[in-house]
Each structure stands twice: as C-alpha cells, then as structure tokens.
Amino acid sequence: MIGSGSNARGAVSSGGVAPPDEAFLGVHDLTKNFFGVTVLDGVSLSLTAGKVHALLGENGAGKSTLINLLSGIHQPDGGTLRIDGQVVAFSGPTDAQRRGISTIHQEFSLFPTLTVAETLFAGRLPVNRIGLVDWRGIAAKTEAVMQQLGADIAPGRRVADLSIAEQQLVEIGRALTLKSRLIIMDEPTASLTPREVGRLKSVIRSLTAEGVAILFVSHRLEEVKELSDSFTVLRDGAVVARGEIADASIDDLVRWMVGRDLLEEGRHHAISTPGAIVLEVDNLSSRPRSARSAFVESISFAVRSGEIVGLAGLVGAGRTEIARLIFGADPIGSGSIRLNGHPFRPSGPGDAIAAGVALVPEDRKHQSLFPSLPISENFAAVGSVRPGPFGFLRRKAERLALQQFRDRLKLRAAGADAPIATLSGGNQQKVILARWLVLKPRLLIVDEPTRGVDIGAKLDLHHLLRELAADGVAILLISSDLPEILALSDRILTIRSGRLTGELAGREADEESLMRLMTLPKAAA
Amino acid sequence: APKGKDAEVTILVSSLTYAFPHFVFLQEQLEDEASKIGKVKILRADGQLSAPKQIADIEAAVVQGVDGIIIAPADADALAPAVKAAIDAGVPVVTIDRPVNGVPEVLANVAADNVKGAERQGEAIAAQFPKGATLINLQGIPGDKTANDRNKGLHTVLDKQPDLYKFVSEQTARFSRDQGLSVTENILTGLPEAPQVIVAANDDMALGAAQAVEARKLNGKIAIYGYDGSTDALKAVSDGSLAATVDQFPGKQGRVAVKTLVDFIREGTKPASADILVEPIAVTKANLSEAERIGTVTQ
Amino acid sequence: MSLASPTSLVRPRPPTNALAFLARFAPLIFLLLLMALFTFLAPRFLSSLNLFNVLRQVSIFGIVAVGMTFVILTRGIDLSIGALIALTGLVAAVVAKGGVTGRFELTSGGIGLAWYWAALAAILVGGIAGALQGVFVAKFTVPAFVVTLGGMTIFRGLALIIGNGGPISGFDENFGWFGRGMVGAVPVPVIVFLVVVVIAGVVLHSTRYGRSVYAIGSNPEAARLCGLNVNRTLISVYALTGLCSGLGGFLLASRLNSAEAVAGSQYELNVIAAVVIGGTSLYGGTGNIAGTVIGTLLIGVLLNGLVILNVSPYVQQLLIGAIIIGAVTFDILIKKYKR
Amino acid sequence: MSLASPTSLVRPRPPTNALAFLARFAPLIFLLLLMALFTFLAPRFLSSLNLFNVLRQVSIFGIVAVGMTFVILTRGIDLSIGALIALTGLVAAVVAKGGVTGRFELTSGGIGLAWYWAALAAILVGGIAGALQGVFVAKFTVPAFVVTLGGMTIFRGLALIIGNGGPISGFDENFGWFGRGMVGAVPVPVIVFLVVVVIAGVVLHSTRYGRSVYAIGSNPEAARLCGLNVNRTLISVYALTGLCSGLGGFLLASRLNSAEAVAGSQYELNVIAAVVIGGTSLYGGTGNIAGTVIGTLLIGVLLNGLVILNVSPYVQQLLIGAIIIGAVTFDILIKKYKR
Numbered sequence A: 001m002i003g004s005g006s007n008a009r010g011a012v013s014s015g016g017v018a019p020p021d022e023a024f025l026g027v028h029d030l031t032k033n034f035f036g037v038t039v040l041d042g043v044s045l046s047l048t049a050g051k052v053h054a055l056l057g058e059n060g061a062g063k064s065t066l067i068n069l070l071s072g073i074h075q076p077d078g079g080t081l082r083i084d085g086q087v088v089a090f091s092g093p094t095d096a097q098r099r100g101i102s103t104i105h106q107e108f109s110l111f112p113t114l115t116v117a118e119t120l121f122a123g124r125l126p127v128n129r130i131g132l133v134d135w136r137g138i139a140a141k142t143e144a145v146m147q148q149l150g151a152d153i154a155p156g157r158r159v160a161d162l163s164i165a166e167q168q169l170v171e172i173g174r175a176l177t178l179k180s181r182l183i184i185m186d187e188p189t190a191s192l193t194p195r196e197v198g199r200l201k202s203v204i205r206s207l208t209a210e211g212v213a214i215l216f217v218s219h220r221l222e223e224v225k226e227l228s229d230s231f232t233v234l235r236d237g238a239v240v241a242r243g244e245i246a247d248a249s250i251d252d253l254v255r256w257m258v259g260r261d262l263l264e265e266g267r268h269h270a271i272s273t274p275g276a277i278v279l280e281v282d283n284l285s286s287r288p289r290s291a292r293s294a295f296v297e298s299i300s301f302a303v304r305s306g307e308i309v310g311l312a313g314l315v316g317a318g319r320t321e322i323a324r325l326i327f328g329a330d331p332i333g334s335g336s337i338r339l340n341g342h343p344f345r346p347s348g349p350g351d352a353i354a355a356g357v358a359l360v361p362e363d364r365k366h367q368s369l370f371p372s373l374p375i376s377e378n379f380a381a382v383g384s385v386r387p388g389p390f391g392f393l394r395r396k397a398e399r400l401a402l403q404q405f406r407d408r409l410k411l412r413a414a415g416a417d418a419p420i421a422t423l424s425g426g427n428q429q430k431v432i433l434a435r436w437l438v439l440k441p442r443l444l445i446v447d448e449p450t451r452g453v454d455i456g457a458k459l460d461l462h463h464l465l466r467e468l469a470a471d472g473v474a475i476l477l478i479s480s481d482l483p484e485i486l487a488l489s490d491r492i493l494t495i496r497s498g499r500l501t502g503e504l505a506g507r508e509a510d511e512e513s514l515m516r517l518m519t520l521p522k523a524a525a
Numbered sequence B: 001a002p003k004g005k006d007a008e009v010t011i012l013v014s015s016l017t018y019a020f021p022h023f024v025f026l027q028e029q030l031e032d033e034a035s036k037i038g039k040v041k042i043l044r045a046d047g048q049l050s051a052p053k054q055i056a057d058i059e060a061a062v063v064q065g066v067d068g069i070i071i072a073p074a075d076a077d078a079l080a081p082a083v084k085a086a087i088d089a090g091v092p093v094v095t096i097d098r099p100v101n102g103v104p105e106v107l108a109n110v111a112a113d114n115v116k117g118a119e120r121q122g123e124a125i126a127a128q129f130p131k132g133a134t135l136i137n138l139q140g141i142p143g144d145k146t147a148n149d150r151n152k153g154l155h156t157v158l159d160k161q162p163d164l165y166k167f168v169s170e171q172t173a174r175f176s177r178d179q180g181l182s183v184t185e186n187i188l189t190g191l192p193e194a195p196q197v198i199v200a201a202n203d204d205m206a207l208g209a210a211q212a213v214e215a216r217k218l219n220g221k222i223a224i225y226g227y228d229g230s231t232d233a234l235k236a237v238s239d240g241s242l243a244a245t246v247d248q249f250p251g252k253q254g255r256v257a258v259k260t261l262v263d264f265i266r267e268g269t270k271p272a273s274a275d276i277l278v279e280p281i282a283v284t285k286a287n288l289s290e291a292e293r294i295g296t297v298t299q
Numbered sequence C, D: 001m002s003l004a005s006p007t008s009l010v011r012p013r014p015p016t017n018a019l020a021f022l023a024r025f026a027p028l029i030f031l032l033l034l035m036a037l038f039t040f041l042a043p044r045f046l047s048s049l050n051l052f053n054v055l056r057q058v059s060i061f062g063i064v065a066v067g068m069t070f071v072i073l074t075r076g077i078d079l080s081i082g083a084l085i086a087l088t089g090l091v092a093a094v095v096a097k098g099g100v101t102g103r104f105e106l107t108s109g110g111i112g113l114a115w116y117w118a119a120l121a122a123i124l125v126g127g128i129a130g131a132l133q134g135v136f137v138a139k140f141t142v143p144a145f146v147v148t149l150g151g152m153t154i155f156r157g158l159a160l161i162i163g164n165g166g167p168i169s170g171f172d173e174n175f176g177w178f179g180r181g182m183v184g185a186v187p188v189p190v191i192v193f194l195v196v197v198v199i200a201g202v203v204l205h206s207t208r209y210g211r212s213v214y215a216i217g218s219n220p221e222a223a224r225l226c227g228l229n230v231n232r233t234l235i236s237v238y239a240l241t242g243l244c245s246g247l248g249g250f251l252l253a254s255r256l257n258s259a260e261a262v263a264g265s266q267y268e269l270n271v272i273a274a275v276v277i278g279g280t281s282l283y284g285g286t287g288n289i290a291g292t293v294i295g296t297l298l299i300g301v302l303l304n305g306l307v308i309l310n311v312s313p314y315v316q317q318l319l320i321g322a323i324i325i326g327a328v329t330f331d332i333l334i335k336k337y338k339r
C-alpha cells in the first residue's frame, strides 16, 4: 500500500507500483480537461479479473469522469488504456461494451416510456429467424435477472412508474445481462436499502467468482471495506493513494479522500428537550391510484420543534410518498395534518412552502435540477431571498446567501454562473440542499439528503441538520442509509408497505432492531 | 328527368374559397338569386383553394343526393374526374369562374376568364401610357392558378411591345394587403427611380401598394392597377389612389349560374351555349358606374 | 416467434375495469361516437358509398401519417411533408411526360417514361429529401421543427421552379390507375394505404429497428449508451416520411391527373393532428400505427360529415379546431383519471 | 466569507477566446454578415430609409415574437398567433366602426368608438383567447402544438364569421396613427416594438416571474416542487402571447387601414423561426429577448434584401428556407465546437 495524507502524490510517483500483468484493463497516466480545467491528472489504475476495485474520492474528485473515459463516453486528453495488454481507444460507448466493459451510470439511462423488459435488452433485443422480436423470451429472461437481484419488479411495468430504487435495480440488471468482463458501478447503492445492498453484494461475489472484474464507486466506506479487494483514492483528479483494502482502515481512507481527519461521528441526541409539536399527522392515507386500496394508509405521528425524526423502510415502503403528501406534492386521500396546531391541507408545494415546510426530494435529476440554468438560478429557485417591489430580484443578496452555503458545504464549482450540469453529482446535491436550507423552514423534510454526497460533506451536512434542530426546526429525515438514520434521529419510525410498523427512540435503536421492524409482515403491524 | 316547375331544389356550391371577398360576393349574389327564384336550397362548401378538398366535398354531396352542383374549380384537370363522376351519377354540374378540362357533359361554364380580365388590365395600362412605361408587377400566391392566369394575361398584352413596357420588378405579395405594402416598400427602395406603374393581381395588393406609394409621397406619380372590383378598390379608383381595377362581375356569374342550373333541374332546359362568358372590364374613373359593386360604395 | 405485445407481459395486471378499457381505446371510442352522431344527423353518412369515399379521401394523407408516426415517436416533427408531396408529384409528372414543355398534352414534348419510373422517381426524391433533413436533425442536432420548416419552404420553392409555377396535367391510363382505379369494390389508394399500414405496424412493433425508434424517442441519451445507432435511425425516420410523401405525391398526381406546386398545402398540420389524436405522444416514445389509422379516419370523417351536414364553412373551421382539441383532451383526461 | 466579493465564487475562468465570443454572438454575427452581403450586392440596402423600412416591417411581427419567446422558454409553442392577429384586427375594426354593417364607410352604421377602445378590445380578446389555450395546456396537459393548432383553426373561423369573409376598412385618423404615424423620424410601430422589447427584457431577466418562466421550461416538475405556480405561469405566457397578438392585430389593422380574416397568415412560422434563430431553445429554459430581436431583424432583412435584389420569388423561397436552417445550424455548431 502506498500513499498517506497530504504528501500522497509524491508517494505515488515514487512508489513504482507496476500494474499487475494479469490485468484485464490497464489505465495509464490518463488526463482530461473541461474548458481548460484539469479534471483528471495522470491517473493510473489496473483492474484484474475476479477482483473488486474500489474508486474513492470526494465529490468532484473525478470518479465519474474517469468512468466516462473507461466506458467510451468521453475521450481522454492524454494517457493510454490497455485491454489484455493491447492499447485501445474507444470510439464510443458501444465500442467499450463490445470490448467487454459495461457501466452502471450514476445518472440512470433508462427508457421511461418503455417496459422494464425492453429497457433491459435495449440495443440487443433477441429476434427469431425472420427478424421479429421474441417478446416471451425477453420477459422470461427479465424475470430471471430480477430474481437474481431479489427485486420484485414485473417485466411489463413502465420504467416511468418505478421508484428511484427500483430504477437503480433495473440499471444494475442491465449491466448483468451484458455478459461483460468488467462491470463499472458508479454509486450503485446510493439509493438502496440494506436488503437490496445485501443482494447486490452476493451478486458481485458470484460475478467475481466467474472471473468478472468490478470497479466500484461508493461513499459508504463500510460497504467498500467489505466488498473490495483493492482501492484507489482520487483527490482533485489525481491519485493520492492506492493499495489492498485489507491494509487500510476506514479512517485512512477518509483521511486520503478529504485530506484531513474527521471527527468521529457520535450518535446524536436531542440537546434540549424537544419543543412544541410542529407537525402532527393523523390517519393519513394517499389517494388510491387505481381500484385497489390506497398505497400509504393510516399513518399517524408527530414531529416536535428541535427534533429529528427518522423514517426508515425498505425500497418502495412508501416513505417518499408520506413526505410528498405532507408537502402537498401528491393529493391526500384521507386523514389530516396539523402544522403548529393549525389544520393544514396544502393544495400544492407552494402552500407548504408558504407555511414553512421544505422538502428536499430524492430524485435530483427529475425533481430538483434545472439543467439549463446556472448554479445561482438553481440555488435561488424557491425564492428564499424575497424579491423587492414588483417582484424585482435581489441578485446581490442571493449571491451572498449562496456564498455562505458554498463555504459551509464546501461546494466545488467554477463560479455561480457555471451551468449546474457541469457539477459533479454530489456538488449538485449540495446546491439543492442549500436552496432549501436558506429558506429557514419550520419543518424540514429531507428525502435521501446525502445521496451521492461524499463522507466529508455528509458529516458537514449532519452538523448542519443538528444545528437547525438546535435552532428549533422540526426535521423529518428519510434515508436508506441506516447508519445515517441512527446517527441523527431522536426517534425513528419504521414503515413497511405503506404502514407504520414501529417506533424506536434514537438511543435504543440499532441496525438489527430497525431491520426487524422494516421487514415486519404487514399483518403483524 | 326534370323535377317539375315548383320542385324543391338543393344545390351544392363548392367555392374556391370563402376567404376572398370576390367569392364571398359571388356567393351572396348567387344566394340572393336563389331566394328570388324560390324553393332553392343552397349548400356551401369551402374549397380552401384545394382540389382534394373540393373532390371530397363533391363526393359527399353526391352521397347526400343534391340536385345539382355549382363549382369554382381549384384545378381544371384535378377536378375533372370528380365532376364527371357526379354527372354520371345524375347530378348536373355548372362550373363558375373557370372551367374544368375535358368534361363536355358539364351543363354550362359561367366564367369571366382571368386571363381575359388581365388582358383588360394590360390594355388599360397601354391606353393610359401609350408611349410606354416602367412597371412593378405584384403577383399572387406562387403556383396558384388565379395568380398564374392573371400574370399570363397581363404579359400577353404588354409583352407585345417589350420596348415600351418594361417590368422592372416582379415579386409576389401573396394576394395580401400586408405584403402588398411591405413588398412595394422594398421594391421602391431597390429601384434607382420610381416606376410609372404598379400592377397587382388583386385589389388587396394594389391597395397595400397605394399605401406604400403614399408614404413615399409618390402619390399621383405612380398609377396603380388592381384586380377584382372590390368595394375598397372602387372607392380608391374614385378618389384617384388607384388608376383602375378589373371587374369580372362575380355577382352576375353567380346569378346566371344558379338560374341556368335550376332551369335545367326543374324543366330540363339547356342553355343555348355551354359557354356563358361574362366579359370582364377594366373599371377606371371614367366608367365607374359600370362596376358591379359600385352600389356598396358610399362617398 | 410470438406476437405477445410488450405490455401484455405485465404480471400482476390491475383488474381490467371499464375505465381502463375506455382509456385504452379512447381515440377509437371518440371516432365511433362522432360517426354515430353524424349517422344520427344524416343517415346517408353511413352508406357504403360514402364510407369508401372517406377511405379513399384519407388514404394519401394516411400514408404520410404513417411515416409521421415514426418521426413523432422519436420526438421529432416533419412540417415539410405537404411541400414534399407537391415536389414529388411534379417530379413524377415530369418523368411521366418526359419534360415540362408540352406539359398539358397527353403526348408530351419529351419522351415520357412508364408509370413505374415516375413512381420510383417521386419516391426516391422524397426519400432523399427526407434523409437530408434527417442529417441536419441527427448530425447537427438542429431542432426538427426548424429543419423541416426550412425544408417546407425549400421544397415548395423547388416545386415552383420545376413546374415553372403552373400545373403539369394529363397522364396516361396506367399512371392514373393508382389514384383512381379500383380492385373490385376497393379503390387502389385504399389498398396501398392498407399495405403501408400493415408493413409499418409489423416493423414498429416487432423488429429491432422499430423498437429502437421507441427507445430513441423515450431517451436518446440512453439509447446512445445502449449502443443503438441513434443518428442512423433518426435519419432513417425522416427518410421514411420522405418516402411516404413521395408515394403520396405520386398517388395524388395520379388521382388528380395533374401535379402542381400548391398541392398538399397544410397537409402537415392535418397529418400531425391525426397522429396525435391517435395517441402518439409529441414527447416521443409512446404511440402506435393503429392509433394513427384511427386519427386519420377521424379527420376524414370530420371533414366529410360536416359537409354532408351542410355546416357553414366558417363554422366548420371552428368545429374542426374544437374537435381536434376535444379528442386529444378526452384521451389525456381519461388516461389521467385511470391512474 | 467576505461581504465584498460575491464574485469570488469564480474560480479560474476559461480564457475568453475568439471562439467563445463567436458562440455568444453567433446570431448577431450571422445577421451582420447577411447585411454586409446585401449591402455589397445592393448598396441602397443600407440607406437609412430602407433600414427604417425594415424596422417598421418587422415591428408587428417582432412584438408577437417577444410573446412567443416566453411561450417557447416554457417548452411550449403557439401556432395560433397569425389567426389571432386576424381575429383581433377585426375586433378592433368592428369596435372602431361600431358594427359590421357599413363596414366600408368611415362613418359607419353603428356608433364607432375611439381608437383606445378598439385597441383595448383587440388586446383583451387576444389575451383571453391566449389564456383559454393556456388553460388547456396547463390544466389538461394537452400538448401546446395541438391546442394552438386547434386554436388557429378556431380563431380563423371566428374571424371569417365576424368579417363575413370580407375586409372592414377605413378608420379615422387617430386609429391610423399607430400603424402609419411617425414620432420624429421614427415610425410609431417601431416605438411600440421597442417599448415591448424593453419591458419584456426586464421582466424576463430581473423579476421573479421571469425566473419562473425559465425554471418551468428547464424542469417543470422541479419547478412545481419549488413551489412555483406552474399552471398559472403557463397560462400567463399564452395569455401574454395573446395580448401581443392583439396589439399586433390592432397595429396591423391601423397600418393597413383595413382588417380582414386572411391577415397574418403564416405569421406563426416566421415568428417561431425568428425566436429560434435568436438562440431560444425549443426544448425550453434557454434564450432571451435580445436574441429574439436579432432573429426578427434577420427575417426582416432577408425578406427585404431578397426583394431589393429582385430575386425571383421561386428562388426566394428556396433561399429563405436555406438561410433559416443555415442560421440555426451555424449557431448550434459554433456552440458545440466551443466546448
């Protein structure tokens, strides 16, 4: 193992770690610039058949960019790629796929209007002798793949109707059907709950047993520790450390990534006794979408000022739906909500925001980002900085507000006028968080707030949430990341199939007790 | 067989379009005549300048069992098969404004030929400018039959003396007053000196041109010729902003057509000649009273 | 091989209730209601003569709508088809007459070629013109609206130049058969339309090419990542619509026994309306040929029925606009309510 | 954090090179090149008289293009504007003349109202018609293409009914001033156009409303979750375009001293072309008013220059189509190459 702390770069160059000869893919001295800014700077790496290699780094370190080069989406500005020792240059994503590299992208590339089955086999639909598509065969194969992933997703469902997590599973499923020699996974677990992550782990193990090489990106370091054989850490586009995972502790990894030691994350408990009830949900049900029963049914709970309440559940449990009902994003079927003691029935998100409720949605791409607009406009979109007379914008005040959060969340961006689409996934998430935090809501609902956010920023964000709670904000936290829920929540509610299955005090809960409640059969609830 | 003297008669009128005042006036006069004759029901179909639309309308009318059809065909060849089919199905047809080709069974063609009308327009120009003139020609919608015919008639007359009559600019203003105005402005800008004549394929364009001329303070220096004898144009002729317009007597055409058709349906009488030509005339200040729509102009 | 539809693969299907049924067949139901209304108001509407009339009237228009369905499925649009019909009609005419001189006589100035050369020329020119537009859409990523708007103007200009502004008329018997002939009781253009519909239906539903059209419309970026040749497919759908327009131009010239530069004007808007009424989404990725056929018939029935009912031409325009909006709104609302 | 430097967010910016400059001003550069070419071929083109001509000719068209920019920024489109110009022009005419009887006389049959009532009526009718279309787009989520295509047919039908197919002409002096008058050397419509441009520019760039227009075009779902009133904003942009069309209809009637149902035909395509040439994306969320002004001028210069050069009308069509495609392709390619 090489590399340590801030002098890591020197360590690498002098380390002379030659890529092993049996490498399937050798990456040598790769560089990439965007608009004259160097994003990757002499990155070398080798991926071996049957091994899992972890790629680590802060948000914006260059992980996805590297992956884009390996999967043929972008062309490198310098350096070489070798497959089985032969120098190659990919002409495009198809070329990379043909050479045995398939990629699970950080931003999904699915077909919303098509079925799951067709999405899985897009680009290589099996056909019969006269060239007509074999629909039955496709359906059968899809079921098999989904079973392998432990996902209960019917092949005929429209992708647009799937939840984020289900979409993630479809995205993974597609890479599995490709019969590749290298599978690149860019944060595949970011929106998955422990059950699916467990399945994915066993899938990865069986893949490596078959001799497939895996390149794995994740901000969840426990996972990385458990799954991978070796690792590379990127910082500012350069390799600062690499080695065998067995030789590195999580603390080491963190230090290399962020260039400093992080304070040990303590369990959070309410500093003072929580204040008055802010949110009170009574027998809330969603409006039935079909002839069947409502999806979220008879949910009752309360959140007090200064309290962080976690909502835990498996993929598709209905956590997001509860949040959307409270925020007025979906119509309420029955039941009532009280806010600060007054009845509250938002007719839309505008109402909720006016009443002091904020929701950071889970699906960044579809529910949060304005891709064609610059960072500053994305930040200011909720109108948190009140406009002047006649609705005239106060741009200077907006910039100052953004500046604060930029420092606070360590946002990496070329400037406030840069298009948000040029930011890395994690940095985009930070801008979105800042958008809502600056509102100073009374009730803050965060749905997977740290999806794709690196560990340093995640801790910063945790501190921020705690400060907000300490200031008297009521916080409803939805996260599939159990350690995160455990670390932050004063109380934890568990949801399964749209029903409340239990409540635990933050200090009593542990992963095991939570998982039991999350997987409780409906009848037992 | 004739239906009898007082039989109820239903007639489909497939006009070329109802968006041009020329055809609207024709229709109004036709319907007025029909009501004078009595017990004649007129069905309107809007050809929208489209042959397929008119074919569809004729087919629908035959299905519906009308007693006769009056049509102003968008295309002389395209409508021939449909007209033939209607006649074969026992529905007599009168063409109006212009004929269809190759269907001798048509009861009558009541028309004032556009080519002829444009010849009158050209002759009026020649009469006013016997020593020759420079001209701007504002044409109609490119490819449109009316536009082509009027352009042809004008050139037939004036091209006989190419040394005298020089077209310094020929542009389309798509039959619209708006474009008549802006295209004339543009042409005047481009010409080293103002022409003596602006001749337009309809009144709208001529009136637009008149405005451009007025804005340039060239009024009185350029003679503007319209076509159609519309109310606005007659008024402009009387106040001198237009030199002349051409009247094809659409009202008269409409009246004759419906009379001819009803007579045949009720009593089986055929017109003396299948070609009933209405002679178009150029209307100038001198013979303003001969214009058909002069009654609608109030001074 | 199996003809199972991609959607019939849904495992736990919601109970097929009345509303879901309505939603599935909304355009068809709308069409039937309209036909019932017309029949009630004018019983003659339902005569077989009239129904064949409607079919013949929509067939050319419908052939182009089939091509347009492909384009719209990829999120595109093609405004140039009307102009292309005019241009290709004139091309067919010029080939059939052997030139523009003597363009009104049956025995023309040049050496006229047989109908099949004329048809081939029209279809080829249509295909090439479409493909060129496709290149701008695919390679240069110019919005289809702009490319085909420009194309519309250019093709109309070319048609004017070719025909020198006037019509070319009078073709021989064989040429005319395609537009005016009958096979038994069925008009030839209707047969051509049906053949085009069946081929397009199979291609779209059951071939890799057809499915790639859907995939590209659904998410072009993902389609690229899946190794679909997005550019080639995009170019091909415009070429296909061009081919259909060429076929349409030939049939129209044959039917009218005349070709001219103003032919097919405003076809584009009616054709697009037909496709959208048939349930194909302008946002790409959903729709099918059956819907387009229904949309085509709806437009045809509308134009025919309103004339039979002797509605004033001005009011007709009003009703046509209202019914187009109504049909699409009906479809959308029912689909929304179903969920 | 420092209060002094809100710009300190800017990290090392890419060097502002020639290509970036080109990309930024591509439509303007294209316009200037075209003007240089025309001047070279016909020096008279550059006379101040002619430039004012062009300005006056584009002003009505440009006013509507400003409204259209809002619609296109929200990913919408409005095909109904040409028909709405005709309809509102007739409304203004009817109000000014006090009825349709005596529609050709200055002293009309009914009691004519002053110009401001006429203008108000036109603008109001335009606004209401636009808002109604907006309701279908926003509330019923019917694609704007369909709604405004239907609207186009409906409004044209209404215009025919109101004018009974004919023109209404001959208004009093005051009415005519807006279309034909001058303030100093500047034609009144040009001044109106400038005022509209400035107001729209400020609204779009510097108000909350303008920001929400961009946000909705960029991602409607995200906009809704940010608490923006998406429906109201969508309705408002169509209403706004309707208002602009109403103003345009009034100005056109005033300029021509006549209003008729066929006025404004094909305006929609030219207006959309102008907006897109100006760099506003049909996919929503990017574009601005300055670009639209340039696009408007480009179309105006094109129509003017080709006539001054006395290019054959057939060839003109060809050139206009080619230049529209060319201008947009130029813009897109340069922007792509810059990256």
Ligand SMILES: Nc1ncnc2c1ncn2[C@@H]1O[C@H](COP(=O)(O)OP(=O)(O)OP(=O)(O)O)[C@@H](O)[C@H]1O
Binding pocket: A034, A035, A039, A057, A058, A059, A060, A061, A062, A063, A064, A065, A066, A106, A412, A413, A421, A422, A423, A424, A425, A426, A427, A452, A454
């Ligand atoms: N298309 C682009 N244009 C300009 N800059 C880009 C582009 N793509 C990425 N960048 C920049 O490159 C850097 C690396 O981004 P990348 O997406 O590779 O980070 P990452 O390591 O995957 O981060 P995350 O953990 O947040 O996903 C960032 O600073 C980003 O702003």
Ligand SMILES: Nc1ncnc2c1ncn2[C@@H]1O[C@H](COP(=O)(O)OP(=O)(O)OP(=O)(O)O)[C@@H](O)[C@H]1O
Binding pocket: A161, A162, A163, A164, A165, A166, A191, A286, A287, A288, A289, A290, A294, A295, A296, A313, A314, A315, A316, A317, A318, A319, A320, A321, A322, A362, A480
């Ligand atoms: N009102 C509803 N009626 C029927 N199904 C619904 C309804 N609301 C949501 N669903 C479906 O329920 C599933 C998951 O819901 P939701 O997103 O609330 O779960 P979640 O607990 O947040 O899980 P995830 O980890 O997937 O985000 C999705 O497939 C969604 O389509």
Ligand SMILES: [Mg+2]
Binding pocket: A063, A064, A065, A106, A186, A424, A425, A426
């Ligand atoms: Mg990334």
Ligand SMILES: [Mg+2]
Binding pocket: A163, A319, A320, A321, A362, A447
């Ligand atoms: Mg969720």
